[in-house]
Amino acid sequence: MPERPERPESLAGQGRVALVTGAASGIGAAMVRELSGRGWTTAGLDLSPAPDADHSVGVDVSDPAQVGAAVRRIERELGPVGAALCAAGHYAIVPVSDIAWPEWRRMLRVHLGGLVNVCRAVTPGMVERGEGAVVAVASELAIGGGDAEAHYAAAKGAVIGFVRSLAVELGPSGVRVNAVAPGPTDTPLLPPESPWRKASYLQTLPAGRLTSAEEVALAAAYLVEDGTFCAGEVLSPNAGAVI
Amino acid sequence: MAVALITGAGGGLGAAVARRLAADGHLVALNDHPDRSVAALAAELDGVAAPADVADPEAVEAMVADVEQRTGEHVGVLVAAAAHMTMAPFAAHDPDDWWRIVDVNLGGTFACAQAVLPGMVERGGGRMVLVSSEWGLIGWPDATAYSASKAGMIALTKSLGRELGPLGIAVNAVAPSVIDTPQLEVDATAAGVSVDEIRERYAARVPLGRIAAPEEVAAAIALLADDRLPTLVGQILHVNGGTTRSRA
Numbered sequence: 013m014p015e016r017p018e019r020p021e022s023l024a025g026q027g028r029v030a031l032v033t034g035a036a037s038g039i040g041a042a043m044v045r046e047l048s049g050r051g052w053t054t055a056g057l058d059l060s061p062a063p064d065a066d067h068s069v070g071v072d073v074s075d076p077a078q079v080g081a082a083v084r085r086i087e088r089e090l091g092p093v094g095a096a097l098c099a100a101g102h103y104a105i106v107p108v109s110d111i112a113w114p115e116w117r118r119m120l121r122v123h124l125g126g127l128v129n130v131c132r133a134v135t136p137g138m139v140e141r142g143e144g145a146v147v148a149v150a151s152e153l154a155i156g157g158g159d160a161e162a163h164y165a166a167a168k169g170a171v172i173g174f175v176r177s178l179a180v181e182l183g184p185s186g187v188r189v190n191a192v193a194p195g196p197t198d199t200p201l202l203p204p205e206s207p208w209r210k211a212s213y214l215q216t217l218p219a220g221r222l223t224s225a226e227e228v229a230l231a232a233a234y235l236v237e238d239g240t241f242c243a244g245e246v247l248s249p250n251a252g253a254v255i
Numbered sequence: 256m257a258v259a260l261i262t263g264a265g266g267g268l269g270a271a272v273a274r275r276l277a278a279d280g281h282l283v284a285l286n287d288h289p290d291r292s293v294a295a296l297a298a299e300l301d302g303v304a305a306p307a308d309v310a311d312p313e314a315v316e317a318m319v320a321d322v323e324q325r326t327g328e329h330v331g332v333l334v335a336a337a338a339h340m341t342m343a344p345f346a347a348h349d350p351d352d353w354w355r356i357v358d359v360n361l362g363g364t365f366a367c368a369q370a371v372l373p374g375m376v377e378r379g380g381g382r383m384v385l386v387s388s389e390w391g392l393i394g395w396p397d398a399t400a401y402s403a404s405k406a407g408m409i410a411l412t413k414s415l416g417r418e419l420g421p422l423g424i425a426v427n428a429v430a431p432s433v434i435d436t437p438q439l440e441v442d443a444t445a446a447g448v449s450v451d452e453i454r455e456r457y458a459a460r461v462p463l464g465r466i467a468a469p470e471e472v473a474a475a476i477a478l479l480a481d482d483r484l485p486t487l488v489g490q491i492l493h494v495n496g497g498t499t500r501s502r503a
Contacts, residue, residue: 102441179497217420218487218488230483234474238475238477242497251486252417252488252489255490
């Protein structure tokens with residue numbers, strides 16, 4: 013009879029390196045703060061400097077060469093990446109008839125491409141070490157759709173499909189791939205005049221409020237550390253926008 | 256931290272939840288059927304024992320009143336983990352046992368949620384965590400009653416999530432796949448194999464290559480019991496090693 017695999021201990025910080033994309037603001041910055049507080053050494057990848065991260069690298073995540081170089085540098089200087097959290101993204105409200113090809117392409121390259129580029133750079137090492145966690149930031153719009161952000165919803169939907177597939181592919185190695193799918197979150201991606209901030213919208217939500225970046229970071233930290241039996245999971249603090 | 260009422264606390268999962276929530280700082284109230292004592296565990300965890308058959312709504316109401324009286328607080332966290340499970344081919348399943356499964360798992364959850372609700376409203380909020388099952392999502396042969404009851408708990412979670420969210424009460428569920436507890440003996444007996452063999456059979460379909468430890472499911476429940484997640488409502492957290500990947 014094959015030997016029963018042992019349950020891994022929770023993947024705690026203890027100086028391990030967590031790579032966070034989109035680390036300069038919003039959900040990514042909150043992830044950096046949450047993981048730092050749990051003893052992780054944080055490396056932030058973003059177009060802008062990430063002041064909360066221990067190590068900040070200016071990177072366009074849609075460019076595989078830039079991501080590969082950044083990961084090599086981080087692993088050389090800080091050590092192997094134990095957790096990768098992919099929060100880099102942008103958002104726009106545009107009716108589908110008005111989405112120009114460059115906008116469509118950019119949306120897919122940043123959200124899906126950014127995740128793929130990071131996974132290609134960090135997961136071979138994780139597989140070799142037999143441990144590691146990837147958390148992608150998807151969106152409730154990937155699950156429920158919306159009426160004026162089809163490129164965003166499509167990109168986030170692709171993120172979920174990718175996460176579930178990679179979870180199955182890497183699961184036997186001990187590397188866990190999961191996602192969070194927040195509802196409208198109180199970050200700079202939602203400008204003050206955003207319809208998602210209007211009281212008339214928030215009243216329709218069972219929880220009656222925007223999700224906070226800190227909540228999303230807490231959910232992600234669970235998937236990294238304590239969620240040792242979660243793989244291909246999509247955890248959704250979304251105020252009840254999609255149930 | 257809030258009083259946490261855990262039903263089915265004498266079982267493999269329930270006991271792990273009790274230990275985890277006590278370690279997280281909750282005052283734990285441990286419920287199980289009067290035939291299965293939880294007094295020793297309650298004493299170990301500095302909690303209170305709260306025996307009652309959850310399928311009896313009057314007994315549940317009295318049990319919750321007793322917990323509130325003894326702890327001096329309303330229940331802030333409910334973990335509905337009490338479950339009855341037997342396996343039998345559908346056509347041969349004794350109707351009384353079939354309904355007992357539904358009455359304990361789904362009816363017991365209803366009774367407990369209803370009993371703690373007034374107190375949660377009065378204290379200004381709370382969290383309920385319903386223990387559903389992967390089989391409530393995908394079904395399972397020879398487990399029609401269990402699967403139906405657990406699917407019902409998912410719909411109950413979603414409806415209560417919508418209904419109670421505006422009151423500051425967050426209702427969510429975990430849907431674990433097979434957990435390594437003494438309950439496995441039921442599955443092994445039904446399949447006519449050893450517990451080791453049934454463990455291997457279940458593990459073979461899990462991408463992570465093993466079945467869940469009770470502590471891993473308890474960790475997921477602890478997350479859903481965390482009041483720092485006010486916008487996590489009406490959701491199903493699948494703790495299944497990647498097997499089912501978020502259907503429903």
